[in-house]
Amino acid sequence: MQPTLSLWDEPAPDHRDRILANSSDRVAWLRARSTGVTATDVARLATESSVAAVAWDKLHGSHFGGNAYTDHGNAREPEIAKWVQSIHSIAPSSALFHAHDERSHLATPDGVAVIDGAVVLAEIKTTSSLWRSVPRSYLRQIWWQQYVLGAERTLLVWEQHRDFVPVDVEPRCQWIERDDNEIHMLVGLANKMLQVMRR
Numbered sequence: 001m002q003p004t005l006s007l008w009d010e011p012a013p014d015h016r017d018r019i020l021a022n023s024s025d026r027v028a029w030l031r032a033r034s035t036g037v038t039a040t041d042v043a044r045l046a047t048e049s050s051v052a053a054v055a056w057d058k059l060h061g062s063h064f065g066g067n068a069y070t071d072h073g074n075a076r077e078p079e080i081a082k083w084v085q086s087i088h089s090i091a092p093s094s095a096l097f098h099a100h101d102e103r104s105h106l107a108t109p110d111g112v113a114v115i116d117g118a119v120v121l122a123e124i125k126t127t128s129s130l131w132r133s134v135p136r137s138y139l140r141q142i143w144w145q146q147y148v149l150g151a152e153r154t155l156l157v158w159e160q161h162r163d164f165v166p167v168d169v170e171p172r173c174q175w176i177e178r179d180d181n182e183i184h185m186l187v188g189l190a191n192k193m194l195q196v197m198r199r
Contacts (some may be wrong), residue, residue, distance in 0.1 A: 015119055018099075019097055020098055020106070021096045022096065024094055029096055031060045032096050033096060035103075036103065036105060037105055037193055037194060039108070039142075039144045040143045041190070041193065042189070043197045044145075045186060046137070051193045054105045058197060064142040068164070070129070073125070073163065076166075080126075080159055081110060081122075081124060084173075085111070085159055088122070088173075089113060090112070090121070091112065092111055093109055093110065093111055094108065095108065096108045099181070101164045105148055105190060106148065107148035108152070109123060110124040118152055121146065121155070122156075123141065123157070124157050124160050125157070125158040127158055127160055128162065140182070140186060142161065143176075144178050144183070145185070146183070147183045152178045152188055153175050153178060155173055155174075156175075158173070159171040164173060
């Protein structure tokens, strides 16, 4: 039997009602991202000591302007996203979402779908390395996106390349399940980062 919801136990608003901007309007998207903590920021929040460094970059801008690897990733992502949609029915997304009850907690997942009533995400990466395991920074990014959108799982999709030529015919993928203990720690670090930014 399904449990009934009380008046004090209402479900979180639909994630589609929590869109702040879209990366197709890059100026508005960057402006909205600057107001809070994004999944890209959280990927770097490994320890308490990392909070100040990430907050500094957020406030003053990073010196990193991209390179051949990021250019390759940007070029390949739409093609990989087509594969994700055709095989796994997760549509590409460029929307910036905020978390339920916290407009400063932000995420722009690469793919979003509602399957059997549940929010499912996709995150796309390109890499020149052969992964023995999923890099921890990517897990932090994924868990944060799950928290922001209320998702239970994410399809991590990656394409390995050698000299910017894909190694395999199809990308590889792995489901990453939600981890509320990790999310709890990341929310704490993110809130500390916001405190530093607002001083």
